Amino acid sequence: MSLNLSGPTRPVGLVVAVGEEAQAILTSLLPRTRGHLGRFPFWRGPMARREVAMVQCGPGLDRAREAARLLVERQNPRILLSVGMCGGLVPGQQTGDILVASKILTGGEPLVVDPRVLAVAQRVAVEFHELGRIPEKGTTIKGYRCAEAVLVSRDQVLTTAARKKAEAAASGAEAVDMESSAVAGVAEEAGIPWCAVRVISDTVHEDLPLDFNRFMDSSGQPQRLKIFMKGLLNPRLMARLMAMEKTTRDIGRVLVRFLDLLLPEMVRES
Numbered sequence: 001m002s003l004n005l006s007g008p009t010r011p012v013g014l015v016v017a018v019g020e021e022a023q024a025i026l027t028s029l030l031p032r033t034r035g036h037l038g039r040f041p042f043w044r045g046p047m048a049r050r051e052v053a054m055v056q057c058g059p060g061l062d063r064a065r066e067a068a069r070l071l072v073e074r075q076n077p078r079i080l081l082s083v084g085m086c087g088g089l090v091p092g093q094q095t096g097d098i099l100v101a102s103k104i105l106t107g108g109e110p111l112v113v114d115p116r117v118l119a120v121a122q123r124v125a126v127e128f129h130e131l132g133r134i135p136e137k138g139t140t141i142k143g144y145r146c147a148e149a150v151l152v153s154r155d156q157v158l159t160t161a162a163r164k165k166a167e168a169a170a171s172g173a174e175a176v177d178m179e180s181s182a183v184a185g186v187a188e189e190a191g192i193p194w195c196a197v198r199v200i201s202d203t204v205h206e207d208l209p210l211d212f213n214r215f216m217d218s219s220g221q222p223q224r225l226k227i228f229m230k231g232l233l234n235p236r237l238m239a240r241l242m243a244m245e246k247t248t249r250d251i252g253r254v255l256v257r258f259l260d261l262l263l264p265e266m267v268r269e270s
Helices: 019-025 061-075 115-131 161-171 180-190 224-232 235-266
Strands: 012-016 033-037 040-047 050-056 079-088 098-105 146-153 175-177 194-202
Touching (some): 019 040, 019 050, 050 235, 061 079, 061 180, 115 146, 115 194, 146 180
Parallel strands (some): 146 175
Antiparallel strands (some): 079 175
């Protein structure tokens, strides 16, 4: 089943938070247009034979909401996707797992995805799993997995295993990000379908090497120089940061391979 949305010139809207997510997608998206939507970096061009408009909002719900509204108002997307990394909240998940939100918890009524979106994702997941059987050199990710998940969005990075376990116990969510509930809420307001596609960057049992909430600039982007200087003073921390950087690149490639399969199936041209 395809969403089969009308209007061949209307793009698929992608909202990402940080530069690493945008740069991963730009290995597949070939932008004809680069610029800004308001204060947010913006690209538009073909990806997986579909027209895509992508905005990079920075982490957090307020930025995501503002960027998603600009994308809807100025690009008229036929579907809105919240795409990027997330933290796992339940045992059994692995770094690099793709999660497609079946619903997003909000504190009130949950946002429930169109069942047609899940039907497409389920079909694509089979092909994605088969693709992962082909060994890929130099990656930390072994095999490709995709599952549905209940998602929750928070305005801070959950940097410790204890905080992730507490979130799971309190909300019942299976993964956490910082943008998807805002993006989905904008889509609901606009009356267009939405989908949240997330790749696990850290599992419920992992502590991150730093409290990254303390190293964000005014736009919400990581202060990389400060993080690097912190690592210079602590060789063990530097080793963990370098390993995390490689993992981020690897899971970015996994995310793009899934999107390259998903977009043509989700949106069939008429």
